[in-house]
Each structure stands twice: as C-alpha cells, then as structure tokens.
Amino acid sequence: MTPQFGPDGSLRHMLSLKGFNRQQLTSLLDHAETYLVGHAHYAPRQPRLLGRTVALLFFEPSTRTRISFHLAALRLSADVVTVDGDTSSQRKGETVLDTVRTLEAMHTDVFIVRVAEAGVPDMLTEHIGTGKSIINAGEAHHSHPTQGLLDVLTIRQCKPDLGNLCVAIVGDVRHSRVARSTAEALQILGVGELRLVGPEPLLPAAAEFAHAERYTELDAGICDADVVMTLRIQRERMRDPAALPSDAAYFERFGLTAERLRAARPDAIVMHPGPVNREVELASAVADGPRSVIARQVTNGVAVRMAVLARIAESLSGTP
Amino acid sequence: MTPQFGPDGSLRHMLSLKGFNRQQLTSLLDHAETYLVGHAHYAPRQPRLLGRTVALLFFEPSTRTRISFHLAALRLSADVVTVDGDTSSQRKGETVLDTVRTLEAMHTDVFIVRVAEAGVPDMLTEHIGTGKSIINAGEAHHSHPTQGLLDVLTIRQCKPDLGNLCVAIVGDVRHSRVARSTAEALQILGVGELRLVGPEPLLPAAAEFAHAERYTELDAGICDADVVMTLRIQRERMRDPAALPSDAAYFERFGLTAERLRAARPDAIVMHPGPVNREVELASAVADGPRSVIARQVTNGVAVRMAVLARIAESLSGTP
Amino acid sequence: MTPQFGPDGSLRHMLSLKGFNRQQLTSLLDHAETYLVGHAHYAPRQPRLLGRTVALLFFEPSTRTRISFHLAALRLSADVVTVDGDTSSQRKGETVLDTVRTLEAMHTDVFIVRVAEAGVPDMLTEHIGTGKSIINAGEAHHSHPTQGLLDVLTIRQCKPDLGNLCVAIVGDVRHSRVARSTAEALQILGVGELRLVGPEPLLPAAAEFAHAERYTELDAGICDADVVMTLRIQRERMRDPAALPSDAAYFERFGLTAERLRAARPDAIVMHPGPVNREVELASAVADGPRSVIARQVTNGVAVRMAVLARIAESLSGTP
Numbered sequence: 001m002t003p004q005f006g007p008d009g010s011l012r013h014m015l016s017l018k019g020f021n022r023q024q025l026t027s028l029l030d031h032a033e034t035y036l037v038g039h040a041h042y043a044p045r046q047p048r049l050l051g052r053t054v055a056l057l058f059f060e061p062s063t064r065t066r067i068s069f070h071l072a073a074l075r076l077s078a079d080v081v082t083v084d085g086d087t088s089s090q091r092k093g094e095t096v097l098d099t100v101r102t103l104e105a106m107h108t109d110v111f112i113v114r115v116a117e118a119g120v121p122d123m124l125t126e127h128i129g130t131g132k133s134i135i136n137a138g139e140a141h142h143s144h145p146t147q148g149l150l151d152v153l154t155i156r157q158c159k160p161d162l163g164n165l166c167v168a169i170v171g172d173v174r175h176s177r178v179a180r181s182t183a184e185a186l187q188i189l190g191v192g193e194l195r196l197v198g199p200e201p202l203l204p205a206a207a208e209f210a211h212a213e214r215y216t217e218l219d220a221g222i223c224d225a226d227v228v229m230t231l232r233i234q235r236e237r238m239r240d241p242a243a244l245p246s247d248a249a250y251f252e253r254f255g256l257t258a259e260r261l262r263a264a265r266p267d268a269i270v271m272h273p274g275p276v277n278r279e280v281e282l283a284s285a286v287a288d289g290p291r292s293v294i295a296r297q298v299t300n301g302v303a304v305r306m307a308v309l310a311r312i313a314e315s316l317s318g319t320p
Numbered sequence: 321m322t323p324q325f326g327p328d329g330s331l332r333h334m335l336s337l338k339g340f341n342r343q344q345l346t347s348l349l350d351h352a353e354t355y356l357v358g359h360a361h362y363a364p365r366q367p368r369l370l371g372r373t374v375a376l377l378f379f380e381p382s383t384r385t386r387i388s389f390h391l392a393a394l395r396l397s398a399d400v401v402t403v404d405g406d407t408s409s410q411r412k413g414e415t416v417l418d419t420v421r422t423l424e425a426m427h428t429d430v431f432i433v434r435v436a437e438a439g440v441p442d443m444l445t446e447h448i449g450t451g452k453s454i455i456n457a458g459e460a461h462h463s464h465p466t467q468g469l470l471d472v473l474t475i476r477q478c479k480p481d482l483g484n485l486c487v488a489i490v491g492d493v494r495h496s497r498v499a500r501s502t503a504e505a506l507q508i509l510g511v512g513e514l515r516l517v518g519p520e521p522l523l524p525a526a527a528e529f530a531h532a533e534r535y536t537e538l539d540a541g542i543c544d545a546d547v548v549m550t551l552r553i554q555r556e557r558m559r560d561p562a563a564l565p566s567d568a569a570y571f572e573r574f575g576l577t578a579e580r581l582r583a584a585r586p587d588a589i590v591m592h593p594g595p596v597n598r599e600v601e602l603a604s605a606v607a608d609g610p611r612s613v614i615a616r617q618v619t620n621g622v623a624v625r626m627a628v629l630a631r632i633a634e635s636l637s638g639t640p
Numbered sequence: 641m642t643p644q645f646g647p648d649g650s651l652r653h654m655l656s657l658k659g660f661n662r663q664q665l666t667s668l669l670d671h672a673e674t675y676l677v678g679h680a681h682y683a684p685r686q687p688r689l690l691g692r693t694v695a696l697l698f699f700e701p702s703t704r705t706r707i708s709f710h711l712a713a714l715r716l717s718a719d720v721v722t723v724d725g726d727t728s729s730q731r732k733g734e735t736v737l738d739t740v741r742t743l744e745a746m747h748t749d750v751f752i753v754r755v756a757e758a759g760v761p762d763m764l765t766e767h768i769g770t771g772k773s774i775i776n777a778g779e780a781h782h783s784h785p786t787q788g789l790l791d792v793l794t795i796r797q798c799k800p801d802l803g804n805l806c807v808a809i810v811g812d813v814r815h816s817r818v819a820r821s822t823a824e825a826l827q828i829l830g831v832g833e834l835r836l837v838g839p840e841p842l843l844p845a846a847a848e849f850a851h852a853e854r855y856t857e858l859d860a861g862i863c864d865a866d867v868v869m870t871l872r873i874q875r876e877r878m879r880d881p882a883a884l885p886s887d888a889a890y891f892e893r894f895g896l897t898a899e900r901l902r903a904a905r906p907d908a909i910v911m912h913p914g915p916v917n918r919e920v921e922l923a924s925a926v927a928d929g930p931r932s933v934i935a936r937q938v939t940n941g942v943a944v945r946m947a948v949l950a951r952i953a954e955s956l957s958g959t960p
Contacts, residue, residue: 045371051685053711064422067401071373071426074399079714081707098915102704105938106711275418298425365691384742387721391693391746394719595738618745 003125011311014135015121016143017184025188029153032300032307035075048310049078052109056082057099058137059115064274064298065137065147069112072305076313081108100124104132109316110309114138131317135308141175141234147273148181149304151229152189154297158269159226162186166193168222168264170254171231171281172202173209178273179231183209197221198254199245218254218263225264229271230256230281247280257283261291269293323445331631334455335441336463337504345508349473352620352627355395368630369398372429376402377419378457379435384594384618385457385467389432392625396633401428420444424452429636430629434458451637455628461495461554467593468501469624471549472509474617478589479546482506486513488542488584490574491551491601492522493529498593499551503529517541518574519565538574538583545584549591550576550601567600577603581611589613643765651951654775655761657785657824665828669793672940672947675715688950689718692749696722697739698777699755704914704938705777705787709752712945716953721748740764744772749956750949754778771957775948781815781874787913788821789944791869792829794937798909799866802826806833808862808904810894811871811921812842813849818913819871823849837861838894839885858894858903865904869911870896870921887920897923901931909933 004013009024017025054073058066066082073080083099100111110133113121118140125134138144152162159165167186173179173196186194194212196203203214215221222228235244244250256270270282270291278284287294324333329344337345374393378386386402393400403419420431430453433441438460445454458464472482479485487506493499493516506514514532516523523534535541542548555564564570576590590602590611598604607614644653649664657665694713698706706722713720723739740751750773753761758780765774778784792802799805807826813819813836826834834852836843843854855861862868875884884890896910910922910931918924927934 055707063403063419067375067403067423068426070401071399074401079711081710081714083703083707099703101935102914102938103707105935106708106942107939274422295421295425298422299427302426383723383739387695387723387743388746390721391719394721594742615741615745618742619747622746 003122006315010315011308012315013121013125013133014145014308014312015125016136017145017148017181017188020185020188022188022190025149025152025185028149028307028311029156029304031310032149032153032303035303035306036299045075045077046310047077048313049073049076049109052078052313052316053107054078054080054110054112054309055103055108056080056137057096057103057111057113058082059096059113060138062114062138064301065114068298068301069135069137069146069305072302072309073110073112075302076306076309078110078309096120097124097127100128104128109133110135110312112137116140118142129317131315133312133315135312138177141177142180143184144177144181146301146305146308147178148183148185149308150297150301151178151182151271151273152185153300153304154271154293155186155227155269156189157296157300158293162189162191164192165226166195166224167191167227167229168195168197168215168225169212169229169231170197170218170221170256172233173198173231174202174204175234176231179204179229180208182229183212187211195221195225199250202244218256218260222256222261222264222268225268227269227271228256228261228264232273232275233277233280247277251280255279255281255283256286258285258289261286271297274298323442326635330635331628332635333441333445333453334465334628334632335445336456337465337468337501337508340505340508342508342510345469345472345505348469348624348627348631349476351631352469352473352623355623355626356619365395365397366626366630367397368633369393369396369429372398372633372636373427374398374400374430374432374629375423375428376400376457377416377423377431377433378402379416379433380458382434382458384621385434388618388621389455389457389466389625392622392629393430393432395622396626396629398430398629416440417444417447420448424448429453430455430632432457436460438462449637451635453632453635455632458497461497462500463504464497464501466621466625466628467498468503468505469628470617470621471498471502471591471593472505473620473624474591474613475506475547475589476509477616477620478613482509482511484512485546486515486544487511487547487549488515488517488535488545489532489549489551490517490538490541490576492553493518493551494522494524495554496551499524499549500528502549503532507531515541515545519570522564538576538580542576542581542584542588545588547589547591548576548581548584552593552595553597553600567597571600575599575601575603576606578605578609581606591617594618643762646955650955651948652955653761653765653773654785654948654952655765656776656783657788657821657828660825660828662828662830665789665792665825668789668944668947668951669796671950672789672793672943675943675946676939685715685717686950687717688953689713689716689750692718692953692956693747694718694720694750694752694949695743695748696720696777697736697743697751697753697755698723699736699753700778702754702778704941705754708938708941709775709777709786709945712942712949713750713752715942716946716949718750718949736760737764737767740768744768749773750775750952752777756780758782769957771955773952773955775952778817781817782820783824784817784821786941786945786948787818788823788825789948790937790941791818791822791911791913792825793940793944794911794933795826795867795909796829797936797940798933802829802831804832805866806835806864807831807867807869808835808837808855808865809852809869809871810837810858810861810896812873813838813871814842814844815874816871819844819869820848822869823852827851835861835865839890842884858896858900862896862901862904862908865908867909867911868896868901868904872913872915873917873920887917891920895919895921895923896926898925898929901926911937914938 121136441456754777761776
C-alpha cells in the first residue's frame with residue numbers, strides 16, 4: 001500500500017493512481033458524479049472544506065488545471081492561496097519543500113502541486129506532518145492522477161461497459177503524464193483493449209504500458225476504436241524538440257480529421273486533455289464536432305477534484 | 321437589437337453602449353446608485369451572485385479595471401477566478417475562445433474580458449452557451465462600456481441637467497476606447513454639446529463622433545465647458561508613438577493647468593479615466609484639486625460594475 | 641506619538657515598532673496568542689473584517705509575507721485583492737500613491753504595502769483618508785514591524801523572562817529590516833543583552849543599534865546566548881554585492897552548524913526569518929533540528945498579523 005492511503009484505506013494524499021484498486025477507483029468516480037447535476041451545473045456549494053486552507057503551487061504554467069482545482073476548492077468552501085512562479089520566492093532560491101513547509105506552518109491543510117521534476121510530490125509527503133495532504137497536479141511526464149480520473153469518468157459516462165471497450169491513445173505518449181495516468185486508471189478498471197498510436201519516437205519505452213498494443217499508423221491504430229484519446233504535443237517536455245516532425249507533417253500523419261475518424265466505431269468519442277493545438281492534433285471540425293467530449297472532460301475535471309478534496313478532508317488533522 | 325439584450329429587453333451581455341436607449345441607460349445608472357451609500361461606502365455585501373462563478377480574463381495589463389470588477393463581483397458574493405497573461409496558457413497557444421470554452425465547461429457564469437484585438441467580445445457571445453454572459457472590460461480602441469457608464473454616472477451626479485451641458489473630451493481621442501464609450505453614453509442621454517479637443521493627429525477620423533465639434537486648441541476647446549474630461553495618452557496603442565509630441569510639448573499645448581482651466585465654467589468638473597500621467601495630461605494641482613472628480617469616477621466604477629453584474633445575473637441559466 | 645496611534649491610543653496604522661511602549665507591545669502579543677490554539681491550529685475563522693476590503697500591494701517579490709497576510713485577512717473574513725508587479729499598471733507609470741488612492745476610492749479599508757523605497761508607508765498615511773489603514777509589510781532595509789512582532793512573540797513563548805535573555809543577531813545586519821524591527825521590539829520589551837554578529841562590512845553604522853554589542857567572530861558572538869537569530873543574506877539589497885564573501889566563505893566563518901551552536905546555551909533556540917539559504921546562513925541540520933523554531937516563527941506570523949488587522953479594524957471608518 002502506497003503512503004497515499006491511511007491504514008484504514010482512507011485517502012491521505014493523491015499522488016498516483018497506481019495504488020488504487022478497482023473498488024477504490026469506482027467509489028471515487030461515483031463520489032465525483034454526486035457533484036454533477038444533469039451535466040449542466042455543479043451541485044450547490046458545499047461546506048466540506050470550510051475553515052480549511054488549500055494552497056495552489058504551480059511551478060509550471062497552467063490555466064485549466066489550476067483554475068479547475070481552484071474552483072473545486074472554492075465550491076467546497078475552502079480558503080485558497082496561490083503560489084506561482086511569478087509571485088513566489090523561487091528566484092530567491094526557496095525550494096519547493098521549503099515553500100511547502102512554510103505554508104504548512106501557516107496551517108495550510110492541502111497542497112496542490114505541479115512540478116516539472118519527477119518525484120517531488122512523493123518526497124513532499126515524507127516531510128509534511130500527518131493530517132496534511134499533497135495532491136499531485138502534474139508531475140514531470142510521470143503522472144497526473146486527477147486527469148486520469150476525469151478521463152475515465154468521461155469514458156464511463158459515455159461507454160459504461162469498460163471491459164468491452166477499445167481505447168486508442170494517439171500522439172506523444174512518450175512525454176505524456178496524462179497518457180500514463182489515464183492508462184493506469186483504464187487498466188485498474190479492466191478496459192478491454194488499450195492501444196498506443198504515434199510515430200515511433202513518441203511511443204514510450206518498451207517496458208512501459210505493458211498491456212497496450214502499439215501502432216505507428218493512425219488508421220490502423222484507431223480502427224474500430226470506441227474511444228480516441230488524442231494528446232497534446234509537448235514540445236516543452238522533449239529533450240530534442242527539433243526531432244519532432246513539423247506541425248504540418250504531424251497533422252498529415254496523425255492529425256485526427258473527420259475523414260480519418262471514420263476508421264473508428266461510428267459512435268466513437270474523441271477526447272483531448274487540452275489545450276488543443278488545432279490543426280495539429282485535431283482538426284477543428286473534430287474538436288468542436290458531435291463526437292468530441294472535450295468540454296465534458298473539463299466539466300468532469302472539477303467534479304473529480306472536488307471528490308478528491310472531499311475524500312482527503314476526512315484525513316485532515318484538527319477541526320477546521 | 322444587439323445580442324446583448326434578450327427578447328424581453330433583459331441584459332444578457334455588456335458589449336457596447338450602442339444598443340442602449342435612454343431609458344435603459346438611465347435605469348442602469350439608477351441601479352448603480354443603489355450601491356452607493358452617501359458617497360462614502362458601498363452598501364453591504366449582497367448575495368446576488370452567490371454560487372455564481374465570475375472569471376476575469378485580462379489580456380492587457382490593468383490594475384484599476386481588473387480590481388474594480390473583482391471587488392464588484394466579491395461584493396455580490398460571487399466566486400472569482402483570474403486568468404491573466406502571466407499565469408495563463410497563452411504561451412502554449414491557447415486562444416481566448418478556447419480559454420473561455422474551457423472556463424465555460426467548468427461552469428463559469430460570467431466572463432469579464434479585456435483584449436487588445438477588436439471584435440473579440442462580440443465573437444465570444446456567438447460561441448458560448450445561452451445563460452452565460454460576456455462583459456467587455458476594454459476592447460482595442462473601440463469600446464469600454466463600463467467606463468462610459470461610470471463617466472456619465474459621475475457627470476449626472478455633479479450636473480444632472482445633461483441636456484444643457486457642454487462636455488469637452490481632451491487628448492488622445494483617436495486611440496481612446498474610453499472616449500468612444502463615454503461619447504456614446506452622452507449621446508444616448510442627450511448631452512447638450514460634445515467637443516473633442518486635441519492635436520490633429522490624435523483626433524478621430526471625420527466619420528466618427530458625428531455629433532461632436534472638433535478643436536485643436538485647448539483654450540477654445542474647453543471655453544465655457546461644464547465638464548473637462550481628459551484622456552490618458554495611449555502610446556501603447558499607437559502605430560507610430562514617435563509621431564506624438566514629447567510629454568513636455570504635449571503638456572505645453574494640452575496639459576490642463578489650474579490657469580488654463582479658467583477658460584471653462586467656474587464650476588466645471590475635471591475628469592480622467594486614470595492612471596494619470598501627471599504633468600502630461602494634467603497638472604498635479606488640478607488632478608488633486610477641488611474640481612477633480614477622478615476619485616469619484618473610481619468609486620462609481622465599482623457601483624456601475626455591480627449594477628451590470630446584478631442585471632446580468634437575471635439572465636444566467638440554472639440555479640446557482 | 642507617531643501617527644500610527646489615534647489620540648485614544650488605538651492602532652490606526654502599523655508603520656514601525658518605534659512608537660510602541662512596553663504595555664502596547666505586550667498587549668498586541670497577548671492578542672496574537674488568542675489566535676493560536678495549542679500551537680497546532682488557529683482559532684476558527686472570525687468575522688472581525690467581514691465586509692472590509694484588504695489590498696495586498698507587494699512591490700518586491702514575496703511568498704511568505706504576502707501569503708501570511710493574505711491568510712490573516714481571510715481568517716478574519718475580509719475581502720482580499722492583490723496588486724503586484726506582474727499584474728499592476730506599474731509599467732504604465734502609476735505610482736504607489738496613485739494606486740493606493742485608486743484603491744481607496746474603491747473603498748479599500750486596509751493597505752498592506754511592501755516597497756523597496758524608504759519612507760513610502762509613512763508618506764501614504766499622510767495622503768489617505770481617516771478611517772483607512774496602512775500596514776508596512778517591509779520597507780527598504782528600514783523596517784518590517786510584523787516580522788519584529790512575530791520574532792519577539794516566538795522568543796517570549798520559548799523564553800518568557802526577556803530581561804535575563806541574551807539574544808545574538810547573526811549575519812547581514814546592515815541590510816536587514818528584520819534585524820532593525822526585531823531589535824526595536826526587543827529593546828521595548830527590555831531584553832537583557834543584544835548582540836550583533838557578522839563580518840565588519842555587514843554590521844550597521846555605529847550610530848544604529850545603540851544598545852547592542854558588536855562581534856565579528858561567530859563563536860564569541862553567540863557564546864552563552866539564549867537566542868541565536870540568523871538573518872538572510874540580502875544580496876539584492878546591497879549596493880556592491882561582490883564585496884560580500886562567497887557563500888562558501890561566509891558559511892565557513894558565520895554559518896551556524898550544530899558544532900558551532902555548542903558555544904550558545906544548551907537550550908538556546910535558533911531563529912531565521914526565511915527563506916533560509918541552506919549551507920550559507922545555516923546548516924540544514926540546524927535549520928531542521930530540535931533547536932530550530934523557524935516553523936513556529938511562521939505560525940506566529942499569521943497570528944500577529946491577525947492581531948494587527950483586528951486592532952486596526954477598530955479604527956476603520958464606516959460600518960462594513
């Protein structure tokens with residue numbers, strides 16, 4: 001059992017989906033659903049984090065994930081403070097750990113952390129006090145567990161019978177923390193078939209994604225797929241961005257157009273973690289088309305983050 | 321009827337003052353007055369936006385307008401999130417529309433947008449769902465409707481008989497979204513006389529401001545004026561900033577000093593949208609003097625923004 | 641009496657600790673203690689600033705002080721808005737005073753200001769209206785009164801008999817606003833002995849810290865001290881940073897290691913205002929060791945800022 005669970009199985013941190021079993025993951029998704037009212041609105045503001053302090057520590061640029069967590073915390077009535085590259089003491093050499101320790105001494109309860117360096121969220125849990133929580137909001141290219149949760153929640157809403165689904169993840173799988181976390185979640189939930197589709201240099205090392213099949217051609221890769229999950233090209237996370245084909249060349253080979261989408265099942269859904277590079281990963285007609293569930297992913301993102309925060313609230317020390 | 325009004329005449333978006341008639345504008349100003357208590361304090365916090373989410377999207381630098389909207393939203397009990405150039409994914413190529421769509425999917429109700437590009441607020445209204453609102457917080461040099469509202473509210477408080485007033489707008493009218501919106505509001509309310517005063521290159525094209533007289537000399541332009549509204553020199557919005565006279569040369573010809581102000585009516589008020597370039601547009605003695613209503617403009621700014629938000633709240637979909 | 645007190649002795653602004661007498665300072669520390677519950681949590685959110693607006697104006701980078709004030713204000717239920725270098729109109733030439741005046745016109749009640757320029761907080765009090773408050777959150781190398789308060793609160797908690805204490809301030813005293821404010825507070829509370837320890841170029845001018853002894857060797861300086869307060873090296877505030885020894889050379893002479901700490905009393909506490917430059921001012925083993933009260937300083941920081949805000953609330957004009 002990873003340190004993210006307490007001895008009684010309660011959620012203490014959200015570091016990775018690896019330690020979850022199917023029942024735990026399903027229960028968390030069910031919890032998230034309770035915050036969605038008819039897919040059009042969230043349930044009214046809830047007092048679960050009233051009197052609690054949540055700190056957002058985003059050391060990589062982010063709009064959607066930062067604001068998604070911010071809204072999730074506000075909708076549970078938390079006090080929220082933000083530390084980011086622009087306003088922090090990073091330039092004075094303060095390390096992430098020192099920042100977390102400082103905020104902990106100010107009685108911050110939950111730390112939502114995005115960092116480019118691998119291992120930081122785990123390391124932080126070893127140094128903070130019991131009754132405080134770390135949530136991984138994106139860690140190097142390793143993991144992004146709440147994105148994995150929102151992806152499988154979206155898939156489950158559209159295609160509940162996961163055991164019979166074929167999911168194709170298309171694009172820069174190698175540098176994608178989203179792909180890793182979503183694949184973990186799908187594995188735990190027993191997805192029927194998982195495919196990785198992309199140019200050879202963007203597919204992961206052979207040891208990773210053990211249960212997935214690999215395709216280097218889009219048409220074969222998405223053939224009869226129920227879910228086509230496209231990824232953002234992460235030039236910023238590559239060691240040699242120049243090795244990547246140009247945007248036009250990538251779109252020519254792997255860009256999902258309405259025409260190429262015909263290879264998938266007629267009722268296949270199209271996903272993307274955003275922000276979309278239009279006419280690179282996806283044709284706009286597909287991104288904004290009837291098969292796209294991109295907006296729904298975003299909506300679900302707030303709900304799963306509320307669920308994670310609400311679960312973690314039970315492990316926090318003291319009374320707020 | 322512009323899309324900013326619903327079929328029943330309710331306010332759905334605040335894009336421009338052009339579509340308002342006198343009754344609508346007067347009613348909105350009256351509403352704003354209800355938030356002002358004896359010009360010294362705002363009325364207590366009101367629950368009108370409780371449970372609603374307001375996003376501030378400022379893609380041009382701003383202190384006063386951003387904070388004015390922020391406080392207006394807080395004082396109506398909204399949840400507020402901020403997206404700005406520093407913390408957003410702009411550098412990852414996300415467009416304003418994609419950002420708005422993402423925030424919409426997180427159930428943001430109101431989008432307060434400042435952009436350097438013309439046409440963006442209108443375009444956004446075509447893509448967001450019914451029951452969501454766009455507020456224009458400054459659009460290129462075209463319009464800044466809440467500034468127009470606060471300006472006419474301030475004028476009306478000081479000089480209620482608008483039909484008999486002479487208002488002189490002095491300075492860089494050509495690049496000023498403030499001048500355009502305030503002139504529109506004054507026209508709708510039937511101002512007696514409107515003058516544009518500035519060096520020829522800073523006066524607008526002949527087709528614009530049809531009902532206004534033009535002056536290229538300060539003394540003649542403000543002669544017997546009841547209201548002298550000075551504008552900020554907008555070097556950042558000019559194509560050729562070097563074409564502008566130096567600050568000293570500008571102040572010599574168009575800077576408002578206590579002495580030159582004598583050309584206006586003895587009870588004339590002096591306005592400026594801020595931030596003032598002291599000793600360029602205005603002598604400090606005038607900016608801080610007894611005829612200045614600059615601080616009152618700022619106070620009124622929060623009140624008109626509360627009124628706009630409160631009106632728009634009636635058009636929002638769902639229950640908060 | 642400085643302008644920071646009203647005629648009845650009430651706290652109107654927090655500019656400096658100079659004007660405090662022992663009774664006033666003690667009373668403020670006692671007030672701060674009421675927000676600490678068993679050193680593990682703050683007392684529940686209190687309504688003292690409900691309906692009040694607090695603006696954070698940090699014109700120097702800061703994480704800990706900005707967030708400490710932010711949390712203090714939130715925990716007293718204030719509305720908080722932030723102006724900082726990144727999002728402000730500074731680049732449009734707006735001065736600090738104009739920003740404060742603008743925020744005042746929006747009915748901001750309390751201005752928490754950090755500036756690199758000396759004299760700004762005092763100057764601001766001369767220009768804002770009665771019933772508005774300025775709090776100095778760090779002024780040049782002159783003063784940082786709430787840091788002084790949190791330091792003496794921490795000392796008092798650990799070593800209540802201040803009259804018999806020996807306190808050694810070690811490091812870059814010359815450029816330290818922390819040292820000045822803490823020394824003032826210690827003087828007012830009648831500390832037994834105060835020592836300044838550092839290389840000659842980093843000790844203050846002779847006229848300053850009149851009652852303190854000076855040491856240029858660490859071992860002699862901390863010999864039998866009850867409190868060893870180390871300071872951050874402030875390269876950014878030095879006129880000639882190159883004149884300073886290298887980090888390694890500094891650590892060699894003045895860095896506090898567990899071994900060198902043996903010169904102090906066996907129960908001596910070690911303080912640092914943070915963020916710590918590890919292996920420069922302090923060995924990590926000392927910073928994180930059992931004698932360190934650094935985290936407690938941070939905890940006390942929120943409490944003293946709540947106390948200052950709560951006291952000032954009584955002087956604010958109008959009803960919130």
